[in-house]
Structures are given as C-alpha cells and as structure tokens.
Amino acid sequence: MHPLAERIQMEFPEGFAKATEWRGDLAVTVRREALHDVARFLHDDPAMDFDYIVHVSSVDWPDDDERFEVVWEFYSIRKRHRIRLKTRAPEADCVVDSLTDIWKGADFMEREVYDMMGIRFRNHPDLRRILMPDDYEEGYPLRKDFPLRGKGWRDTFEFLDETK
Amino acid sequence: MKLEDQRTTVYKVDPEHPESPTLPTLRTEELLLNMGPQHPSTHGVLKVVLELEGERLVKSTPVMGFLHRGVEKLAEDGTYHQFIPHTDRLDYVCAMYNNFAYCRAVEKLMNITVPERAEYLRTIVAEVQRIIGHQFWLGTQALDIGAMTVFFYTFRDREILLDWFDELCGARLTTSWYRIGGVERDFTASLLSKLRAFLDYFPPKIDEYVVFLERNRIWLARTKGVAVISAEDAVNFGLSGPTLRGSGVDYDLRKYEPYAAYPKCEFSVPVGKNGDTYDRYWIRVQEMYESVKIIRQCLDQMPAEGPVMAQVPSVTLPPKERVFTNLESMIQQFKLFSQGFDAPPGEIYCGTEAHKGELGFYIVSAGGGKPYRLKIRAPSFIHMGAFDFMSRGYMIADAVTIFGTYDIVMGECDR
Numbered sequence: 001m002h003p004l005a006e007r008i009q010m011e012f013p014e015g016f017a018k019a020t021e022w023r024g025d026l027a028v029t030v031r032r033e034a035l036h037d038v039a040r041f042l043h044d045d046p047a048m049d050f051d052y053i054v055h056v057s058s059v060d061w062p063d064d065d066e067r068f069e070v071v072w073e074f075y076s077i078r079k080r081h082r083i084r085l086k087t088r089a090p091e092a093d094c095v096v097d098s099l100t101d102i103w104k105g106a107d108f109m110e111r112e113v114y115d116m117m118g119i120r121f122r123n124h125p126d127l128r129r130i131l132m133p134d135d136y137e138e139g140y141p142l143r144k145d146f147p148l149r150g151k152g153w154r155d156t157f158e159f160l161d162e163t164k
Numbered sequence: 165m166k167l168e169d170q171r172t173t174v175y176k177v178d179p180e181h182p183e184s185p186t187l188p189t190l191r192t193e194e195l196l197l198n199m200g201p202q203h204p205s206t207h208g209v210l211k212v213v214l215e216l217e218g219e220r221l222v223k224s225t226p227v228m229g230f231l232h233r234g235v236e237k238l239a240e241d242g243t244y245h246q247f248i249p250h251t252d253r254l255d256y257v258c259a260m261y262n263n264f265a266y267c268r269a270v271e272k273l274m275n276i277t278v279p280e281r282a283e284y285l286r287t288i289v290a291e292v293q294r295i296i297g298h299q300f301w302l303g304t305q306a307l308d309i310g311a312m313t314v315f316f317y318t319f320r321d322r323e324i325l326l327d328w329f330d331e332l333c334g335a336r337l338t339t340s341w342y343r344i345g346g347v348e349r350d351f352t353a354s355l356l357s358k359l360r361a362f363l364d365y366f367p368p369k370i371d372e373y374v375v376f377l378e379r380n381r382i383w384l385a386r387t388k389g390v391a392v393i394s395a396e397d398a399v400n401f402g403l404s405g406p407t408l409r410g411s412g413v414d415y416d417l418r419k420y421e422p423y424a425a426y427p428k429c430e431f432s433v434p435v436g437k438n439g440d441t442y443d444r445y446w447i448r449v450q451e452m453y454e455s456v457k458i459i460r461q462c463l464d465q466m467p468a469e470g471p472v473m474a475q476v477p478s479v480t481l482p483p484k485e486r487v488f489t490n491l492e493s494m495i496q497q498f499k500l501f502s503q504g505f506d507a508p509p510g511e512i513y514c515g516t517e518a519h520k521g522e523l524g525f526y527i528v529s530a531g532g533g534k535p536y537r538l539k540i541r542a543p544s545f546i547h548m549g550a551f552d553f554m555s556r557g558y559m560i561a562d563a564v565t566i567f568g569t570y571d572i573v574m575g576e577c578d579r
Contacts, residue, residue: 052402054522071539104401105549131228131579
C-alpha cells in the first residue's frame, strides 16, 4: 500500500475504508463520519501538507447501496504529492461534511456538486444552486436517472404535432 | 417614503455634547447593484450582485450559469473521440489547450505513449495557443480599464497566429487538432517557415505592448495594488496559473509534473511578489517571451521525421489517407467513431497547465466506449470562487479589473 494511505489507515483505523492505486493515482476511501477529521489531518499534518484543493466531484452509482460517491482531490505544493479522497453517501441521507472551513476554495466546488448531484454539505455557508437557475425543480442533472437525451419536450409543442 | 424625505439629510446630534453644533452626517445605507449579465467587461454572460457602501464593495455574489450547456452530461453520451470538439467550446479563446488537456487525460486512462514528434508538435501548438491567450488577455484587459490602443496591437499579432491555425487545421478558434494518441496532421513546410518567421517578428512586438502600458498612469493606478491576494490564501482557494503565480507561488504543472516536450526545454516560470493585478500582467508578458523560447527549442530539437499518432489500433485513429484507400482502416475509423474503444474500468485525474491555470479532467470509466463520469476542473470557475474575497474593500470600478485579473472566460466557467 502507498505510504500515505498507510499513514491514514494508522491514524484513522475506524474511518479508513480502502485505498487503491491505479495509473499512478492514489485514491483513499474513508467512511462518511471520519471525513472531516481525515481532511483536517491531510491539511494540517506536516508530512501530508495538502494545502491545495484541486477539485470536488461526485459520481452516481445507482445500483450500489450507498449510491453517491463524493470525490475530493488534493495536492501538496511543497511536498508535490497528490491524493484523491472519497466517501460514500446513501440516497436516503445524502449529506456529507463540508470542507469549506479547511479549504476556502471548496465553497464553489461543493455548491456545484450540490447543484449537479443533489448532495448536501453540512455546515456549508451558502449552499445554493450555482449553475442551474435557483428555481430549477426538475432534479439534479448529473444523476444517472436524469434523462441523457432530453425528455421529448419537442413533442409537447402543438405546431410540431403533424397529426393535428 | 416620499422622494423628498429620502433626499433630506439626517442631522445627528453628538450624544456626549448635545449642546454643541455637530457636523451634519449623511444618512447612509448599502446599495445593491447588479453588474451584468450584459456587461462588456464580464467576457461572456456573468452577473455579479454587488453590495456597495458608497463606492466601496462590501460583498459581491457571482451569479453564474448563463452559459451552462451541460458539457459534463453531454460527455456521458458520446465516445471519447466525440468529446474532443466539445472541449473546444469550453474556453473558446484557447481551444487547443483544452484539446490537449483532454487528450492527455484519455491517454493516461488508456495508458498510451505518444510518439516523440507528436509530443513536440503538441508542445509547439500549445505554446502558440498560450501566446494567443495572453495576447487576448492583455488586449481586452487594457481595453476594459481604459487603455484602448494595446487592443489593436495585440489583436493584429493574434490574427497572424489565428491564420496559422487556420492553415494548420482549417479553423481559427474551434480547432480540434489534437487526437487521442497524437495529433491530426503534421506540420507542412509552409507552416514551419511561417512559424519561424513569427518567432523573429514577435519578441519586439511584446516590447511594443509593454511600452504602451509600462508608463501609462491609468494602467498603473488601476492595476497596482488591486485584487491583492496573499500566497497562503491563493493556495487555499485553489487558484492556479498566473493568478496564483502573481502571489509568489511557482506552481506550474509544466515544471511540477512535466509532460509532453516540456522537460526537454529550458524555460523559467516567472513569479510575482505582491499578488496584485500588475504582477499578473507582468507574469503574462514574461510568459509570452518564455513561450517563444520554448517553441524555438522545440523546433530545433524536433525529430525531422516520424509518426504523429501512436500505433494502438484499438484506440487511435488510422492515418486519414489510409482511411480513403484501405478497407481495414476505414472499418477501424468507423468502429472507433460509432462505438468507441473499450476503456478499462478505473478513474484518473490529469491536470494540464493551460494559460489560465490548471485545466484538469477527472474521468471515471466503468468500461465500455463512453465515459461514466467526466468532470472538468475549470480554472475560471475556481477563480470565481475567490471573487468575493478578493474584491472586498475595493472601489466599484475595480470589479472590472478583478474579472480581468483571472482572465475569465465564461464558456469554461459555466461549462
């Protein structure tokens, strides 16, 4: 296992779920409850020193028990290493801790995840939609159950209906 | 409230000296002002709600998404090859670098090594694109804050490079010249000689731009000490590119995680000191000189002959002339575009130093010919996250400078 992942497992034996390494990218999955503590550790620990937030993203796996996967990617400018931190949230309770108090840049990135995937962030200062309109009520576009090729709305126009 | 009441001045009595005549104080209240979505300096359609105290910005709330086209969702509906033209439309000023960043990400996913000549071609074109991006930024930023002349000079030279792109791939802006595993076509002799001629022509022209601005009192007054951010905050916000380097952090992926032909070239990464708009301007100007250096080295080092596309038939496209003459190649091309290639399940993140900052693609593959999830790390979007923080306390007119200091393009910001 990657030394960084080993260190996280040592510090958080309860919260650590698994670590994978593929194509040189290290990804560590942690349990939802431990997320904020792990993130704080990644930022503050001198051996970790992840001071730079790269992106926050989310993946929808509708067939899994815990449907949503939230992904943070961090980089250390001084240490020059990279880590991907992941956690899972079930659909019934898709809330994860916000990391805006550690990385201020997470603010807009988490708002985008909320907007696109409907995952709420606990303690986020201003959790509103960011790219879609505020009054958009048709769900969350990047979920897999959101139609990929439109909803056939063209058919609802009368002038396109050739039978009339 | 009647209009006359609003206009009346409210006199306050100093409570400690009720008898003494006090100076009248004006009744003040915060003013909400909408800037945009139709505003020439927002470079697209962006609305910012400004809370003002007099002319000072107290708080600003960006309202984005006017240009949201659901690119990340569209990616899930097409093959990996089909997404390349979509990347042109992210940062439509600098399409080449978006193509480059995306192709690199897919190559990392598929574990493809690009031939050496193609790596050099990619680096050259990427640096030409960086020059175009900085010229565009310099011209429009100067135009926005009151120095119109520079615009004409930078756009004059930008035009030469756009014509060069036109000759290279048939399009000036939406280029789609990069391919997964290589590039679409090799340089011709005419392109090479034109590029060499440009390299001789261009550095004196950068000096010319600088002459217009270096002693321009309006430019100096409106850029020095405006949009200051400390190195620590800039890193914490995830800023990148010249916006971050202006604060003195030399974070440049071309050096930190070298790719393409950059490790074989000698160049320096200019870094600012004060973290203000002027330093970022200085960095961008210096980067144009560095780009010229990189292109020149690449032209000298580049192998004279060689393939420009990796030979991985299951993933990369066959040469175009073979598609027209050879049945197997035609079938290969058809299959790649209609079904795509079978990507292994897994996920990668690949960041590339575009001229605005770190442009990254996070691709999750669940197998099959289409990305399961594709996330674009757009520097403009992340820079907008720091807008409120960076604009507090400045004058309302500085809001324009702060948009400009990020080199913001809404196509990339809203995706």
